[in-house]
Amino acid sequence: MGTVEEQKVQQKKAFGWAARDTSGFLSPFNFSRRATGEKDVTFKVVYCGICHSDLHMIKNEWGVSTYPLVPGHEIVGVVTEIGSKVEKFKVGDRVGVGCMVGSCRSCDSCANNLENYCPKMILTYGGTYYDGTTTYGGYSDIVVADEHFIVRIPDNLPLDAAAPLLCAGITVYSPLRYYGLDKPGMHVGVVGLGGLGHVAVKFAKAMGVKVTVISTSPNKKKEAIEHLGADSFLVSRNQDEMQAAMSTMDGIIDTVSAQHPLMPLMGLLKSHGKIVLLGVSEKPLELPVFPLLVGRKIVGGSAIGGMKETQEMINFAAKHNITADIEVIPIDYVNTAIERLVKADVRYRFVIDIANTMKSSSSS
Ligand code: NAP
Ligand code: ZN
Ligand code: ZN
Numbered sequence: 001m002g003t004v005e006e007q008k009v010q011q012k013k014a015f016g017w018a019a020r021d022t023s024g025f026l027s028p029f030n031f032s033r034r035a036t037g038e039k040d041v042t043f044k045v046v047y048c049g050i051c052h053s054d055l056h057m058i059k060n061e062w063g064v065s066t067y068p069l070v071p072g073h074e075i076v077g078v079v080t081e082i083g084s085k086v087e088k089f090k091v092g093d094r095v096g097v098g099c100m101v102g103s104c105r106s107c108d109s110c111a112n113n114l115e116n117y118c119p120k121m122i123l124t125y126g127g128t129y130y131d132g133t134t135t136y137g138g139y140s141d142i143v144v145a146d147e148h149f150i151v152r153i154p155d156n157l158p159l160d161a162a163a164p165l166l167c168a169g170i171t172v173y174s175p176l177r178y179y180g181l182d183k184p185g186m187h188v189g190v191v192g193l194g195g196l197g198h199v200a201v202k203f204a205k206a207m208g209v210k211v212t213v214i215s216t217s218p219n220k221k222k223e224a225i226e227h228l229g230a231d232s233f234l235v236s237r238n239q240d241e242m243q244a245a246m247s248t249m250d251g252i253i254d255t256v257s258a259q260h261p262l263m264p265l266m267g268l269l270k271s272h273g274k275i276v277l278l279g280v281s282e283k284p285l286e287l288p289v290f291p292l293l294v295g296r297k298i299v300g301g302s303a304i305g306g307m308k309e310t311q312e313m314i315n316f317a318a319k320h321n322i323t324a325d326i327e328v329i330p331i332d333y334v335n336t337a338i339e340r341l342v343k344a345d346v347r348y349r350f351v352i353d354i355a356n357t358m359k360s361s362s363s364s
Pocket of ligand 3: 103104105106107108109110111115118120
């Protein structure tokens, strides 16, 4: 690894797009990545998905952001360099990095392959790495990460449409499994048909579950049923439709990114039904207790998934041909894409074509 001085010399020039303040406006940004350490994999980023969490973060909606902030945690690419002690990857491999790049590797969560719940988990961007540097995400040309936090993208998955699996995919797959909402014949509701929601429909269907989409957008109905494979579709503001579906669901995966009422959703659950909250709205949700008591219902949460489960999810996706439905965009469309994401105007995930459109010569 060499001395600190030597490592500085070996640092890699990197180029990305960063937000500089709470406006969230992204613009070109030059920075450096650490030299490839002995357990590190360095890869050229080919595509990066735009998660709604990127939007929350660039605008500091959760109050934890620091600037400059290079977002992006649905990163896929091709390995260009490996450290001397890397065991699982070689140059040329198709790989990805999701929401985290470090954890303590010794606590109970880490020991149980739940690095995502490690108190010292390091986020892919906006986190502080062991060497004290700030982590920068995948709206950039290269990534350096410890091989433990790298997943392999199976050959039959296209890199662009696989990218969103690194966050959206694992975020919905993990709670379907953990909360036992993966049993054939069960009925699961998916609230919010965006990036997370549309892959939740695909995973749940592949598990043999009956799926109902609950949406604020009536214009998504045809596609949800005919294209994504949902069994039925409820418009959450249509009280007649919601009333007719009362007490029919074993579970609900709630992916809504904004404040919304839980009461109507709880009414959809059968006794012992579970509602799993995945969205992190800027303002807190109100929890009505009475409908919880009546029917012993459960409200839970879930955050991404551990590295072992993330690879398992990707392999499951490869087996069942599950990828995201994407709109591939050039990097200089990113600010427009973010504006459209605010309005839920995307079918169903934006993915940035980094390799072909991010050129450091456009740096300012
Ligand atoms: P997205 O693509 O923007 O989808 C969110 C969907 O929620 C929208 O498409 C819309 O669906 C619905 N929605 C938006 N505003 C709404 C409102 N005011 N009331 C009701 N429904 C509304 O976002 P995403 O990338 O899927 O992320 C969703 C949320 O999950 C975000 O808060 C994100 O930060 C969070 N997240 C959490 C984790 C985790 O580990 N738990 C991981 C990733 C993301 P319809 O048009 O169908 O109504
Ligand atoms: Zn995400
Ligand atoms: Zn740990």
